Amino acid sequence: MKSISRRNFISKSAVAAVGAGLAGQAVTALAEDAKVSANDKISVALIGCGGQGRADLNAFLRSPEIECLALCDVDPTHLEKAQKGVEDKTGRKPDGHKDFREIIDRKDIDVVIVATPDHWHPIPTMLACQTGKDVYVEKPLSVSIGEGRAMVKAARKHNRVVQMGTQQRSAGHFKDAVAFVKSGELGKIRLVRTWAYLDWKGELPKVEDSDPPEGVDYDMWLGPAPKRPFNKRRFHFDFRWYWDYSGGLMTDWGAHMIDIANMGMDVISPKSALSIGGKNGYPDDAMETPDTQQAILEYDATP
Numbered sequence: 001m002k003s004i005s006r007r008n009f010i011s012k013s014a015v016a017a018v019g020a021g022l023a024g025q026a027v028t029a030l031a032e033d034a035k036v037s038a039n040d041k042i043s044v045a046l047i048g049c050g051g052q053g054r055a056d057l058n059a060f061l062r063s064p065e066i067e068c069l070a071l072c073d074v075d076p077t078h079l080e081k082a083q084k085g086v087e088d089k090t091g092r093k094p095d096g097h098k099d100f101r102e103i104i105d106r107k108d109i110d111v112v113i114v115a116t117p118d119h120w121h122p123i124p125t126m127l128a129c130q131t132g133k134d135v136y137v138e139k140p141l142s143v144s145i146g147e148g149r150a151m152v153k154a155a156r157k158h159n160r161v162v163q164m165g166t167q168q169r170s171a172g173h174f175k176d177a178v179a180f181v182k183s184g185e186l187g188k189i190r191l192v193r194t195w196a197y198l199d200w201k202g203e204l205p206k207v208e209d210s211d212p213p214e215g216v217d218y219d220m221w222l223g224p225a226p227k228r229p230f231n232k233r234r235f236h237f238d239f240r241w242y243w244d245y246s247g248g249l250m251t252d253w254g255a256h257m258i259d260i261a262n263m264g265m266d267v268i269s270p271k272s273a274l275s276i277g278g279k280n281g282y283p284d285d286a287m288e289t290p291d292t293q294q295a296i297l298e299y300d301a302t303p
């Protein structure tokens with residue numbers, strides 16, 4: 001059996017894997033080493049059991065090193081669905097928590113997956129770092145630049161492995177394209193264009209405020225966001241179209257495309273940014289963030 005240290009595995013799996021289907025390839029390669037001693041087990045907990053959290057966890061579970069001990073969600077329906085999914089796959093039902101701080105307090109968790117809405121990425125990530133856990137946190141890192149920097153600082157201060165969910169970096173075709181750019185065959189690059197036409201998005205009809213669904217801890221869902229009455233539109237999945245919780249299409253799918261340009265050009269962040277956009281497609285629908293947007297990001301010249 002090829003040996004791989006537990007620490008090395010966490011680091012490798014975090015960098016190479018996890019997220020959507022692509023993640024599975026790297027994890028499957030490791031899964032060939034089927035026998036895992038108890039010492040090499042990596043215990044994982046998922047905070048935020050919506051669509052992406054469950055997909056991330058499924059990718060983790062393709063490795064025999066991984067055992068899922070706990071799940072957390074403020075919505076019992078999502079929590080139970082995820083618990084059943086893990087039990088069906090592994091034969092073991094993970095503990096369910098409604099308050100993520102109980103996961104943070106647990107000493108038997110090595111890695112936390114944070115797949116809450118964006119406004120809830122920083123606090124669980126930083127608390128997990130403080131308590132010695134590694135983290136896979138979904139993109140976008142945070143809603144504000146300041147929060148993102150605080151997260152990076154916490155990861156470094158506590159010497160944790162923290163990986164953000166830009167899983168496109170692991171895809172063969174993107175890696176090939178980046179290698180081609182770096183080979184110099186295209187000469188000096190002065191401008192990179194990325195774009196996304198999200199034709200699945202469509203119109204988002206408005207709905208009235210209402211009571212939250214039974215059992216949902218709506219105050220905890222809001223967390224650090226401003227208090228307001230419950231509205232189904234702003235809740236599961238569609239939170240990404242509201243400034244209080246996210247940054248719209250640009251930070252939702254734009255984050256992935258800009259990330260590949262950054263990877264190709266070996267840059268981390270722009271020195272200036274300019275953006276223009278609006279609700280040009282569906283001016284009267286429920287979405288707050290632009291449905292049409294362009295941004296120009298300026299970087300220092302690369303060597």
Ligand SMILES: NC(=O)c1ccc[n+]([C@@H]2O[C@H](COP(=O)([O-])OP(=O)(O)OC[C@H]3O[C@@H](n4cnc5c(N)ncnc54)[C@H](O)[C@@H]3O)[C@@H](O)[C@H]2O)c1
Pocket residue numbers: 019020047048049050051052053072073074075078098099100115116117118120138139140165166167220221222223235236237238239252
């Ligand atoms: N990497 C990718 O390709 C990709 C794809 C989709 C979504 N995402 C990211 O994943 C995250 C989740 O997106 P989604 O589409 O799964 O959203 P979702 O609304 O379906 O799921 C979020 C879940 O988090 C739960 N939640 C909210 N606050 C919580 C809290 N304080 N504690 C515990 N649980 C809480 C919600 O109840 C919900 O079940 C977002 O940040 C999104 O940007 C990434």
